[in-house]
Amino acid sequence: MTDVLMPRLSDTMEEGVLSVWRKHEGDVVHRGDVLAEIDTDKATMELEAYDEGVLARTLIEEGASVPIGTPIAVITPGGPVPDGTSEAPAPAPVAAPQPPPETVPEPPRPAPTRPPAPPPSAGLTASPLARRLAREHGVDLAAVQGSGPGGRIVRADIDAAVARTPPSAPPPSAPEPAAPPAALGADAEEVPLSRIRRLTAQRLTASAAQAPHFYLTRTVDVDALLAFRAQINNGLAEGGARVSLNDLVVKASAHALAAHPEVNSSWAGTRLLRHRRVNIGVAVALEDGLIVPVIHDADRKSITQISGEARDLAHRARTGRLSLEEITGGTFTVSNLGMYGIDQFTAVINPPEAAILAVGAAAAAPTVREGQLAVAAIMTLTLAIDHRVLDGAAGARFLADLVALLEHPLRILL
Amino acid sequence: MSMMTYRQALHDTLRAELLRDEDVLLIGEEIGVFEGSYKITAGLLAEFGPRRVRDTPICEEGFVGVAIGAAMLGLRPVVEIMTINFSLLAIDQIVNNAAKVRSLSNGQLRVPLVIRTPGGGRQQLSATHSQNLEAWYAHVPGLKVLAPATPADAKGLLTAAIRDDDPVVVVENLGLYNTKGEVPDGEHAVAIGTAAVARPGADVTVIAYSRSTLLALDAAARLQDEGISVEVVDLRSLRPLDREAVCASVRKTSRAVVLEDDWLSYGIGAEIAATIQEGAFGHLDAPVRRVAAAEVPLPYAKGLELAAMPDGAALARAILDTLDATGFTA
DSSP: OEEEEOOOOSTTOSEEEEEEESSOTTOEEOTTOEEEEEEOSSOEEEEEOOSOEEEEEEOSOTTOEEETTOEEEEEESSSOOTTOSSSSOOOOOSOOOSOOSOOSOOOOOOOSSOOOOOOOOTTOOBOHHHHHHHHHHTOOGGGOOOOSGGGOBOHHHHHHHHHHSOTTSOOTTOOOOOOOGGGSBTTBOOOOOOHHHHHHHHHHHHHHHHSOEEEEEEEEEOHHHHHHHHHHHHHSOTTSOOOOHHHHHHHHHHHHHHHOTTTSEEEETTEEEEOSSOOEEEOEEETTEEEOOEETTGGGSOHHHHHHHHHHHHHHHHTTOOOSGGGSOOSEEEEEOGGGTOOOOOOOOOTTBSEEEEEOOOEEEEEEETTEEEEEEEEEEEEEEETTTOOHHHHHHHHHHHHHHHHSGGGGGO | OEEEEHHHHHHHHHHHHHHHOTTEEEEETTSSTTOOTTSTTTTHHHHHOTTTEEEOOSOHHHHHHHHHHHHHTTOEEEEEOSOTTGGGGGHHIIIIIITTHHHHTTTSOOOOOEEEEEEOSSSSOOGGGSOOOHHHHHTSTTOEEEOOOSHHHHHHHHHHHHHOSSOEEEEEEGGGTTOEEEEOSSOOOOOTTOOEEEEOOSSEEEEEOTHHHHHHHHHHHHHHTTTOOEEEEEOOEEETTOHHHHHHHHHHHSOEEEEEEEESTTSHHHHHHHHHHHHHGGGOSSOOEEEEEOSSOOOSSHHHHHHHSOOHHHHHHHHHHHHHTTTOOO
């Protein structure tokens, strides 16, 4: 008998939501079969079986969120566990024509598993009720002052913390308010929500509600950058892959982030994390939502490497074949709508990252060069920053360096 | 409904069952001519005769064994053991025969036996005559153990016990015999294995049974004046135990205090605390508190005896401590 545990599917994951059971009690399970879909803090992942046998019991209901390491199902090698619900033959009872002496049924015994471990929070004591309520309301226990004996956190403390939280921050799993019934009918039809769409909505709502965004905008003269790109592409083999403007923006951003670690950071509830690796997410629009595959260690990759990887990731994002590693661990995101002719826009930060860069189209526009009016290709960059992590001046310095790199692209190679 | 004492409710139930079913008979010391040590069987010998109401010598193991044999052959004996302290003399019959005959005979034999027996302290009967030994019997699979707290439940549970086809120990409490309450007229049976919410409340659950239920209700009424809403759960049935009712109440109030007249260690209260831990852990805002008797042979001296047993003040302290520990303010 093997316990299936809630896996750690991303670096920052502490809990996972079991969104759908793809196998059910009594189903035969082969190694590699998808048992369930797990919503992590980043994406929806498929949980594969590592064992052969029968899914004897599922311990978690769909929609429930449990800490990593919590048993969520039991796989037995042969048939189901003795009191399982499937049709496997029960061991022949030694002739028992009468029910057992105790005719009033005892309540069901607890499942033979370890109870879920409380979330790891060193040095914290909280009542079981307080822990449960904190989880339901998304309250960070570490940020709560306990009023019980020895500083134990009790329900009253959680209630107070919830009351202090602005109502704009809904609990992660709170049901969306129902649409007013008038919206339905002849004038509208309801479109079923995909998980990606739901997750995108949840995460961006949380980001917009919780991260205090501010925006810095610069225009960039990209004549030199376009020439640089032409040079690179001319040098590449005929018919081979072409480097895009966005690839150069990603590479320049990586370069600038390496020089500005304060931007390469994220907000972790009550702590500020400064990342040692520069992993740049590239937002990709899907039919039914957004996904942000990540180019890891972009500061240490060549432009053609980044270009090839970005193309491959975007293609596989659209066909739904990204691996977990490829969508986790991002420390900064680039979102580019230039190819749709958008001159300038602002983007919502991809939590828990500290900033996102919105890239507009490079288009001919009047500009001033050495005191003279000239026509040049101009591109507008808008950096959205989480004010909890960074202040305006720090953001401005980063953006200035990024602009300088893009206007003098040879420096990207340094 | 009629207002009557717990004693009267037991008497009337025995009489009604003797009238209803010819197989029912009463067996015990002094239950006939002397009409019972506590007068539960008053008038029954005169009405039903010595074939149905059997006086016995002082020989607990013997007459319990006889009753088990009679039950195996199809009668429905109701044994009175004068106090639960004397049931120790019959414990081999109760635990090794009454509880096990059905299993050992592979269900071919049933033991529709009832053992009624009073216990409890506060009567100045000293150490060997003041015990609450119900946990001993509640521990044994094959026995059912009931502990009614009110005259209505005395009738309802004794009726259910007599009609049950398996051995049932009905634990009475000497301190309850003279308590009064409304009792339903006519047929009234309470399902074995169901607890009752004796008083609904919102802030804390007190789980009690038998006489301690009255203590809990009294404390709850007094705490109500301080703005504290106490829910009292009366177990009524110690085995089978209504675990769901206990957990449902604790899930509602998130705080639990267990009260029993018995000693603390290894008792009913320990079982309840474990039940709550298994069934309502995530709803607990404070550890489960237990209030029980001091772990001593009960003293004879009245002041010492009362000091050794739980009272309303001890219960109220435990309730207030539990509330304080969770930042509750009335």
